[in-house]
Amino acid sequence: MSWLKDLYDTYEENKDLAGKIQRTNYGKEIVLLPIAHAYQNAQIEVLVTPEGEFHSAKVIPKEEAPTVIPVSIPSAGRSGTTSAPHGMHDNLVYVAGDFEEFGGTYKKSKEGVPSYKMYINNLNTWCESEFAHPDVKSVLAYLKKARMIEDLINEQIMVEKDHQLIPKWSKELEEELGEKPLLFSVLVGEQTTAFIRFSIYETGKGSRPLWGDLDVIESFIKFYTQQLSDASLDYVTGEELPLTENHPSKVRYGGDMAKIISGNDSTNFTYRGRFTDKNQVASISYEASQKGHNALKWLIGKQAFILDGRVFLTWGKKETEMPSPEGSSVNFLDLDSLFATDEEAEALLTPDTTHQAFSELFTKALNGYSIKLTYHEPIHIMILDAATPGRMGILYYRSIEKELYFERLKQWHQTCFWRHTYGSKDKKRYTFWGAPSLRDIAEAAYGMRASDTLVKNTIQELYPCVVDNKPIPLNLVRSLLQRASNPVSMEKWEWEKTLSIACAVMKKHFNYKKEEKSVALDKNETDRNYLFGRMLAVADILEERALYKAGINRSTNAIRYMNAFSNHPLKTWKIIQENLIPYQARLRGKGSYYQKLFDEIGNSFIPEDYTDKALNGKYLLGYYSQRHDLKQKQEEKTEE
Structure with missing residues (x-):
């Protein structure tokens, strides 16, 4: 527990x-419910005078429908088979004493007591207790008159025909009775299913809602809990x-x-x-x-990440909003409030950010969260999902001291660090440095069209990798390697995103160059996988520039053969190299520059490593770094 x-x-x-x-950043209303209270969508608001007389009524717009209502244990979990009434605000079948007069049928308890009578008896008990509230007595006095539906019809809120409530609106009724009543626009079912909430109207003071009145709330809590x-x-x-x-x-x-x-x-x-x-x-x-x-x-309404019904939640006890293991480095940093200047805030989004600059910004963000918490205050992480409609399971739960949690976050974001460019044809492209979000990793591994079930299961698998520093699952590493090695299967923007995410994960997985957490080209690296990746990148850029010079827009042979190259690098390289000959000739003097690069990379191989053995994910690092290095040099030359 x-x-x-x-x-x-x-x-x-x-x-x-x-x-x-309260309102979230997205404008959603949330409430920390008092005990013995629940949320319910209401469709009609009835205004009663302090003397217990009907004043007016109105249909509630859908955006204003959520209402905090007093409930008992049986009523909070009631279904179609139970008939326990709520504390005050309730469905028409409970609050309307003339429900049967207009064609309705009351629900009944096991003893045969009608729902209206049960409701009135409960409300009367509250009003006769030592915890009674005068406004609730006003509502009771009105409801005992047993004429709510008649008042709502006179107020043109509800519609009847032949002294029967009309179940559904139709075109025929519109021709006969006129314009469609507003109530039918907010109801899902029939008129008889409408939920009623109450307000008090005082002359000269206006209306006073009872569902948000803290005195009424406290009155019911004291009344109900003393009966337990x-x-x-x-x-x-x-x-x-x-x-x-x-x-x-x-x-x-x-x-x-x-x-x-x-x-x-x-x-x-x-x-x-x-x-x-x-x-x-x-x-x-x-x-x-x-x-x-x-x-x-x-907490779920305020800050949880929910995917296909699965809830991923991270919180602190007093400072509830905490950075989530799921987020990317950009999501993690509150750029609007954390940094003093726009230049400082944009440092993560520039293409020349160094790992040192990122580390300084990330540490600053951690310190910003940390100072709000007391020493050794725990951070809580929970994953919830329901296997059946009636049973929910806690799939993951972890309480971890803030110092250790922030250290684990820092370790993840600094070791899963890479340069990323996101965006598509329809969206603005942006570059940032750091770790991708867990959802982006899952979609990179299994495709943008992967099922929500697969994505949420993958995110859950990755949580211990962030929070507990567990190794990244091998099946995920293999899937990322396979998809990043198959660029022809996706659009260019998606492949570039997949490639950078794969590089981040491979860097983490292989703990590559732990002392030098950078995407910069490492010319001293002798690992065969890295070197083969460099060779492929040079071939890609060489052909790309030759095609551009000729005005041809198509994928290079390096891209088209990338999947085969990852499985049989030596055999495939011979094919790619043969196809490069005309492109090197087309580039003339520039072609010799690329040949020197090939020679330099070839001389870095340990002879016994120059084999046709399949490559691991390190080749993606070599490919990306070499490709990025060549593109940067071209950009610098263009600027000159």
């Missing part, structure tokens, strides 16, 4: 935010508190019914074979379960 305790502590550190609406079972040992907090066997769903999003903690299967093997009763597994208090799950919902 360490994950639940960590989430409980996170809630306690941020409890001042409970019930208050006798206290017992809570495994999360270690205190004597009222327990619960029913834990929240809707963790990832509003319609998500998968639960992390569930013991409702007494006929199969959820706990049987080890225990006779589910409470022998763990006893968890209502408060700890609510606070832990609500903190998780809040």
Whole structure:
């Protein structure tokens, strides 16, 4: 239960935010839910006077629909088969005393009690308790009049025909009754499924929403929690508190019914074979379960990376927003707030960034996060997914001290360091130095059209490589080598992106030139793979420039034979070399310059290494560095 305790502590550190609406950087509204409360989309808002009279009603736009509502344990997880009412805001079938008069049918409890009566009885109990709130009493007084649907029809919110609520709108009805009511634009189902929320309207003061009123929220929490079972040992907090066997769903999003903690299967093997009763597994208090799950919902809505239902979440207890293992070096650095000048912020995006400059900027970013945290404060990392609609699993969980976490991040970004150019025909191209994101690595290894399942599984595989400094999986290394060696299978921009990502991973995988973390050409390297890569790069640039001079636009032989070259370098090199002869002649004096490069590289080989054995990923490093070096020299010459 360490994950639940960590989430409980996170809630306690941020409890001042409970019930208050926040907005993410993308404009999304999020709320750290108070205990005994949940999120629900409402379609109609009913305004009641303090005297308990109907004032007005309005249809709620979809963007304003999310509403924080008071709930009980049974109502929070209710489905079509259960009929437990919510605390105050609820569906029409619960709050409308005239529901049956307009063609509806009440839900009923096992004892046969109609849903409206259950709702009124519960609301009445709250209003008669020592924790009653005057605004809630006003709502109760109005609802006891049992005329809500009639009022909504008079207000032209709902539509009836022959004293029956119209289920769906149609063209025939539009011809008969006029313009389509706004309610049908926000409802998914029939009118009878509408969810109602309440506000208080005071003359001269306007409306006051009850779903965001902290006093009303606190009133319900005190009322509901005092009704819970006798206290017992809570495994999360270690205190004597009222327990619960029913834990929240809707963790990832509003319609998500998968639960992390569930013991409702007494006929199969959820706990049987080890225990006779589910409470022998763990006893968890209502408060700890609510606070832990609500903190998780809040964190997911605020900062999680979600792919195909899988949640990747990194957080701190007080300073919740922490750099994620998934992000690239550019994603990691908050360029807008971290640097004092635009020139400093753009240093990562320039083509001549050195590793030293990158390291200094990255260390500065780490220090910016670190000073917000206390000494040895832990960072938490969680991966969640649901195998079935009702069961969610924690696939990965790690709590790690901030000093070690930041050191691991620094190590990953500095050893998986390379020069990257991203962008396509339709998008602006940009260059940066550092580590690619884990998603980019997955898509480079398996293609831009790889299934979300494959991509999310690959990202999960890579998390321990960042957080725990584990080796990169060999299957991933091989796949990157294969795809980067096959440029003809993709567009040029995609291959260039794939190549640079492959180089970053190969550098990390082989721990290549640990003391010199740079993409600069290493003319002293004698590794056969690196040297063969250099030869291929020279051949590529030579032919490319000859074709450009002749006004021909096509792939070079080096590119077309790259896949074969990676498997049989010596055999394929003879073919490439023969095809280069006319291009060398076309370049005249420049052709002799490239020949000198071939001779220089050839002389660097250890004789016994000059074989036809398949190349490993180091050849990509040699190819990229030599190609980049030649292109830079050409650019410098052009500028002169």
